[in-house]
Amino acid sequence: MISINNLTFEIGSRALYDEANWHIKPGDKVGLIGANGAGKSTLLRLIVGQYMPTSGTISMAKDLKIGYLNQDLLSYHSDKSIVHVAMEAFERQNQLHAEIENLLKKLETDYSDEILNKLSDKQMEFEALDGYNIEFRAHEILAGLGFSEEEQKRPLATFSGGWRMRVMLARILLQAPDILLLDEPTNHMDLPSIKWLENYLQAFEGAIVIVSHDRYFLDRIIKKTVESRKGKLTLYAGNYSFYLEEKAMRNEIQAGQFKNQQAKIKQEERLIERFRAKASKAKMAQSRIKALERMERVDDVDDDNPEVNFSFKFSKPSGRHVVTLENISKSYPNLEILRNTSALIEKGDKIALIGANGKGKSTLLRIVADADTNFEGNAIKGHNVSQTFFAQHQLEALHLENSIIAEMQAFAPKHTETELRSILGCFLFTGDDAFKKIKVLSGGEKSRVALAKALTADANFLVLDEPTNHLDMASVNILIQALQQYEGTFIVVSHDRYFLDNVANKIWFIENKEIKEYPGTYQEYEEWNSKRVIKPEIKEEKKVVKEEPKKEKTAPTEDTKRLLLKKNKELAQLEEQIGTKEVEVKNLETLLASEEVYSDAVKLQETTRNYNSAKAEYDQLQHNWENLAEEIMQLEG
Known part of the structure; x- marks a missing residue:
């Protein structure tokens, strides 16, 4: 071919x-x-x-x-509807359709056999090329790519770049x-x-x-x-999984061949040095030197999968409740996104926010990140929450004249240059790459710089919008390792299922204008979702409801204010104790997993006793926190 x-x-x-x-x-x-x-x-x-x-x-x-889809197609401009743009794939059918229309118009005044024969021939060819079904096929493919019936009537020029690219893909697929x-x-x-x-x-x-x-x-x-x-x-x-296994096996063989060849080369070099000292063996030494020069060298195996070897730390852990969403409603003109929905992000949650475009993922992410305040309801940040928000538009916020290392130093001045170089190395910027100007970087390289900045921030809560866009597989793998090591909380939007499956422990999705949660990995969610029947959204009939007069809030008394102040101080102290105790429990868990402890019966018994005691204290502190938080909410009315 x-x-x-x-x-x-x-x-x-x-x-x-x-x-x-x-x-x-x-x-x-x-x-x-x-x-x-x-x-x-x-x-x-x-x-x-x-x-x-x-x-x-x-x-x-x-x-x-050949049907060729590439990013240059984004420059294609048309004021025609997207269904007509997609149907441009049927060049011969469109030509025949125009000719048939022209012949039918002529028939209004000319009934000659010549016109009738031409019309018959054109119609037969049009039918043979399945011309009567081309519009149906265009609608079918556009619907599969996510375009509603109404959207298919809209001009191509009214769509964003990503959606225009889908129209180009539909046109290519229709060309068969x-x-x-x-x-x-x-x-x-x-x-x-x-x-x-x-x-x-x-x-x-x-x-x-x-x-x-x-x-x-x-x-x-x-x-x-x-x-x-x-x-x-x-x-x-x-396929790709086979490639990974096969390449690992080939690399193992190559590494062995390289090691054996290097040993042989060293042995030959030692013999050559020894022969050179004797005049009678000089000819033999020259012969071995030429043999070494002719030898086809085996390359050492390059490491294509660098590992993240630094930890992401933050100065203060957050409280148990990171973000509380209460009765959130959000609408745009002629489009309701969220309706009276609530959700909770807790400390340690690794949430993947998934769903079709247009369902409100980015809107919800902006509400969580405080980037959108034009909504009904409350989005409440918890105690000691420090946040970083990563989105693609932040690539434009990079300072083009800065070098990569200067950009990092300006953002994270508490880190030493050695630490920042180490971080950049993990994001595939090695050696002199760190001194490249931002303005000469590709889209993928800029994404890696912006991600490195986000992960060096002193933040215990990350909000990530499509962080894998423009990243190659090695870079995605680095990001996965970084997020797996990250001890804070995050919520991420991504369409990369491998990435989601390796970082998320909870799934959020928007259904019937409400935030729904699945407590598990992406793969577990997919299995669960494939078996369930989704109830269609019921459109509520408008009813005239007589509103009850709202009860006015009474201002808290001085005694209540003093009590609230005292309770909030106690809550802050409890959160500090919970954080300290949580570290103690984690350290004891690490000890229990170490060979030094589990191989020594006495140490194992003592460590287990300490762990059980610390865990019980931790659970009691959490229980006390919940009771105290409930009291505070009641006092606040």
């Missing part, structure tokens, strides 16, 4: 590909993977002819129909190409649309090449994986 032979492509003095080879066969479903900057998007552009190879060839059949080249197709898609696209691509009969950082998406679609690395293309005969 497509044959890539000895492909070399140079940018300046750098060879992005160096005699790379790859053959794409009919029906192949391939994931093209590699680090940012490895040339994945460039390779797709080479295949479609937007770039020309420095040397080598890319050959394919002349009549091969022989091969699909998809560059990050799930960017800006919500989870329902991603699942629909997965089902569509699984049934697609042509070949597919996908560039994506969404490993769950890749696992469900692809049958082969091609890694772009160090100028070469390496094929793995399985």
Whole structure:
């Protein structure tokens, strides 16, 4: 289908590909993977002819129909409705439709056989090309990609970039190409649309090449994986999970070969040094030197999965209740998002906020983060809560003239340069990368800088809106490790299911204008959600209700004020005691897991007794806190 032979492509003095080879066969479903900057998007552009190879060839059949989705399509502008833009895929059918309309108009005055025959021929071809169903097919695909019936009538120009990209994808899918080249197709898609696209691509009969950082998406679609690395293309005969296992095995073999070869080289070098000292052995020494020079060297294995080796600390732990949402209602003109709904974020919660676009995820996140105050109800921050809010618009807040290290130092002055360099190293900025100017960074690199800043803030509560956008798989893996080590509380919106499954212990979703909670991981939520029947929202009839006169609040007496002051001080003291006791319990849990303790019966018995005592005290403190908080709420009326 497509044959890539000895492909070399140079940018300046750098060879992005160096005699790379790859053959794409009919029906192949391939994931093209590699680090940012490895040339994945460039390779797709080479295949479609937007770039020309420095040397080598890319050959394919002349009549091969390629559907190519890339981020440049965002620049496409049209004032037509999106259903008409999608239907532009049917070039011949649209041409025939226009010709048929023209012939029908002529028939109003000309009944000649010539016109009738032409009309008959055009109608037969139009029917053979399934022309009468093209509008239905366009509506069907747009609906699958998340567009309502009303939205399909709106002009393309009225949609944001992410939604316009979906229209471009619909147009490409409607072309029914022989091969699909998809560059990050799930960017800006919500989870329902991603699942629909997965089902569509699984049934697609042509070949597919996908560039994506969404490993769950890749696992469900692809049958082969091609890694772009160090100028070469390496094929793995399985999906992304298979690639990880197979690569680990290949790396283990390569590491062994490297170790053995290095031992052999050292042995040869010692012999050469010994032979050089003797004139009679000099010829033999020269022979061994030439043999070493001819030896094909085995490379050492590079670590493509760096580990986060620092801890994210904050000066003060929060109280038990981090954010309390009471009777929240939020509406936009002609759109109600939330209606009289309540929820609670507790200390230690790792919440994934999921759902379709337009259901109010970002709105709810802004309410939680105090970025939106135009709503009904109360959003109450708890005791000692310090917050950091990460969203994509914060990439624009980076100071373009700063170097990366200067940007970090300005934001986190309490950290030493060594600490900040260590943090940047974990986010793949090594060596002199730290001195790069912000203005020369790619979107993914800017995201990593902004995330590094967010995670170095002295915050015990993180609010993260789509933090995995523009990140490659290695960077997503770093973020997962960082959040797994983070001891505070966070709420995150993301469409990356692998990421969510590895960081969340609670799931929030919006249903019938209410915040609903599932107490478990994303995978557990998916299993639970697949089995349940969702009740449709009942539209309430408007009723005339006679309102009861509201009781006016009476001002608290001086005695009540003094009592409230005393109780609030006691509550603050209890929260400090709870924090101290929580640290003690965690330390004892660590001790119980250490070999030094569990291998010594006496130490084990003593540590277990101390742990049980500390845990009982901790539980009692929590109970006292709840009772005292209840008293305070009653006094406040």
